[in-house]
Amino acid sequence: MWQVMEGSHAVAEAVRLAGVQVISAYPITPQTHIVERISEFCAAGLLEARFLRVESEHSALAALIGASTAGVRTFTATSSQGLAYMHELLHWASGARLPIVMAEVNRALAPGWNIWTDQTDSLSQRDTGWIQLYCEDGQEVLDTTLQAFRLAEWVNLPVMVVLDAFFLSHTHEPVQVPSQEEVDRFLPPFSPSFRLNTETPCAFNQLATPAVYMEMRYSIQQAMASALERFPQLEDAFQTIMGRRYGAVEEVSTADADVILVTSGTVTSTARGVVEALRNRGEKVGLLKIKLFRPFPAEAIRRHLRRAAKVAVLDRNFSFGAGGIFAQEVRAALCNLKDRPQVFGYIVGLGGRDVTPALITEICRKTWERAHPEEADEWMGLTEVPYESGTAGP
């Protein structure tokens, strides 16, 4: 059934359809519409779940660690400061191999206070052992949230479904909502092989000495590798029932492209328009959208980018002292190829600044004109920033 809804409500619909059993969350703009809509579902009896209105994000994830270990399907949602506050328990959830699903609305980190979109919050959690899936529109948000539960429960790892603040969380679009029967065919009930119970008492997450810890960590990496391998199978199953698939990456006109843009999130939609316009003018430009960020689909990325002369990565995020995070990962994926494209990094749209078709066109032009990338990624559209040193001297 087609319905016009916000990205936030697309998440909530998926949570309802997935029959989540325990939800625990703490409000933060721009995640609030997700938890408010889920609260309405619970209050109206449309979702038979326990909604835990805890006193912090830290406790929201802690409660789900308890609930998931006790063997029920769990969900939370957060953003920015809230995700940063959860950091310790992000590691805990993956280390404990719990299939918790989280919607994470990309919002800039303070200071200064900024509620607009920026990916640095989720990307700075890249080493926590969570699968990360970035979405482009409302339909993808709903579909990916449903897929997230099945993927999480298939490999025993937590999954973060990531969507841009406002451009996606608060934007109304037509979304096709699957029927309960279709979802039930795709997503079987959660029945883990181990759970906290008094019939077979076990200790979970106890002291692990150097003699065993490394193997435990390696098993998490094995699960990540299997998530990468199984993602296409998961999408096959989804497509058979729902008729849609997205891919860990999606390529647009890359086969003969000289320059390939690499994007994620809603910037991708804008870039699609730019690529089409430039193609109409005869420019050989292509686009690669990265949806799956952890595990990183390096092989697929190499396959699509290797023939291009130049790659331009758009990063709505930044790792201070290093560069754009997607650009770093793309460079690492390409570095062992004998003939590899040059990778140009561009920093765009931090803290919700608009990434317009004109800006993306300018990025294409710069990439064509330059023989080689600069050492540092280029910050686009900056007004001049005087450097201010501290007071201590040499």
Next chain:
Amino acid sequence: MKVELPDHELMHSGHVGCPGCGAAVAMRFLLNGLGEKTVMVIPACCWSIIAGPYPQSTLKVPVLHTAFETGAAVATGIRAALDVRGERDVTVVTWAGDGGTFDIGFQALSGAVERNEDFLYVCYDNEAYMNTGIQRSSSTPYGAWTTTTPGRDWKKMRKKNIVEALAAHRIPYAATASIAYPDDLVAKVKKARSIRGSRFIHIFSSCPTGWRIPSELSIKIARMAVQTNIFPLYEVEGGVRYTINLKPKGYLVKEYFRLQGRFSHLTEEDLDQIQEMVEEDWELLLRKAGTMPSL
């Protein structure tokens, strides 16, 4: 005092606590009162070690080890999951140290009991962060040496009154207990187990290593803490109905302090001052209870 304990033991004979560890004794009594239908949450504390490394476990009940500040929140989630699964007969218990309760875990605990989450939260109190090497907590008493309050910087602040803080949330049941009074302890555990909603038991648990006492004095010192009114045994129901469970002999606090290395630097004047503080606290408690215990 005659001690009647059930014959089932839910703790294996081996554990890796120090000799004379009050926290190990406290756990044994707790499990005696709880029985098998128990799920235990243990945030970071000495008991994260005492319970044994993978793949061994000292306890015969299921245990979820968790992050330091999450004891109450994890219990909340387990309770919710068990309710969804229809397992109402299982008691969810958090077992945390004073650091995990009074300090870093206090926000989660306050949040959970304000919502009256249905669990039993037990704090075994050894009056410092022992796992990390005897550092001060807000439960460390006035006058104590710890590794972060050494020399002349011995702790000059009072111990936080955690039972009063919990009672202020108007929870159904809050009580103190001591390893030196096992019958009282087990009775309180059983009572707490029969109540729904948030329940809190604060157990005084001597720590030979951290208190600089001989291990064989562990129980004696716990008894002295009660008998000097330093750690009175009482219950608070519904946040307002106080019952003092034991009429102490009222020894002078110096008899308790003089046994412990952690207080060896205190002068006679310091001890007199502490005596006054203890008397003041006791009078306050008596006023709340309305009567002297007639035991």
